[in-house]
Amino acid sequence: MPVVMRRCRSIALLAVLCGLWSAGALAADHAPSLAMTPAITPAALPAPGRLPAAQPIGGYANGCIRGAETLPAEGPGYQAVNLSRNRNHGHPDTVAFVQDLARHATAERLGRLAVGDISKTFGGRMETGHASHQIGLDVDVWFDLDEPSLPREQRERTDFPTMVNLKAQRVFPDRFGPRQARLLELAATSPKVARVFVNPAIKLALCEGERGDRSWLRKIRPWGGHDSHFHVRLDCPAGATACLSQDPIPPGDGCGQELLSWFEPPKEAPVPRHPKPIPTPPAACIAVLAGN
Numbered sequence: 569m570p571v572v573m574r575r576c577r578s579i580a581l582l583a584v585l586c587g588l589w590s591a592g593a594l595a596a597d598h599a600p601s602l603a604m605t606p607a608i609t610p611a612a613l614p615a616p617g618r619l620p621a622a623q624p625i626g627g628y629a630n631g632c633i634r635g636a637e638t639l640p641a642e643g644p645g646y647q648a649v650n651l652s653r654n655r656n657h658g659h660p661d662t663v664a665f666v667q668d669l670a671r672h673a674t675a676e677r678l679g680r681l682a683v684g685d686i687s688k689t690f691g692g693r694m695e696t697g698h699a700s701h702q703i704g705l706d707v708d709v710w711f712d713l714d715e716p717s718l719p720r721e722q723r724e725r726t727d728f729p730t731m732v733n734l735k736a737q738r739v740f741p742d743r744f745g746p747r748q749a750r751l752l753e754l755a756a757t758s759p760k761v762a763r764v765f766v767n768p769a770i771k772l773a774l775c776e777g778e779r780g781d782r783s784w785l786r787k788i789r790p791w792g793g794h795d796s797h798f799h800v801r802l803d804c805p806a807g808a809t810a811c812l813s814q815d816p817i818p819p820g821d822g823c824g825q826e827l828l829s830w831f832e833p834p835k836e837a838p839v840p841r842h843p844k845p846i847p848t849p850p851a852a853c854i855a856v857l858a859g860n
């Protein structure tokens with residue numbers, strides 16, 4: 569997709585969703601897999617006896633998950649927030665990723681992770697806040713690493729601080745520092761991670777700050793919102809034959825024109841945006857989403 573078109577789409581998304589973002593809620597995001605209207609039927613799945621225990625079905629923005637695992641509400645180095653939403657369920661790879669990231673963060677004294685939404689019990693579309701997070705392979709982590717250990721009822725909040733001066737389109741250096749950058753590097757170099765979405769200003773700060781090995785920057789993807797949390801997306805697991813992957817990331821560190829295009833004024837007026845019809849879930853998800 570040409571940069572201009574992508575940018576216009578982003579602006580339109582921003583216009584529609586900035587209310588959500590400014591309220592600190594999680595953005596609807598990452599439309600690419602919407603295009604993958606899958607013809608996945610129960611017959612397309614592997615024979616039941618050969619199914620892995622957990623099965624993501626469909627695409628990140630239109631699917632479900634069978635056999636999701638629940639992230640414990642707290643564990644070494646992390647606490648899950650907004651548990652009343654019941655969105656702390658995901659593929660075992662996602663749960664293991666969060667726990668592993670928290671352990672590494674603790675070992676490096678980065679701080680305690682506040683973990684946001686993963687997926688609903690069976691995945692699927694959420695009533696509020698996200699387009700993706702439907703197959704248990706997406707997880708949001710807040711950038712604020714200085715939260716004390718809190719009782720669960722005090723974790724019902726989304727008012728975590730933004731890392732970005734949105735007017736200046738640059739990070740606040742006293743908020744987004746080496747600990748946040750290192751946490752993103754740990755996430756991006758985790759082997760099963762496909763992409764890490766951050767605000768373009770955060771990607772810019774990383775591009776400007778990295779003096780050593782820049783290869784990990786490739787998986788850090790600029791996207792609107794994502795200024796108080798980052799969004800980690802895992803690859804489809806091995807053997808998950810009904811899971812639809814996204815296109816590969818373009819080569820390079822992503823610090824060039826693609827990133828800069830986010831900071832350019834729009835070249836054409838955004839076209840008024842009509843709400844997209846909600847895609848029909850894959851047929852194989854109907855029973856799963858009904859809890860069967």
Ligand SMILES: [Zn+2]
Nearest residue numbers: 594707708799
């Ligand atoms: Zn997210």
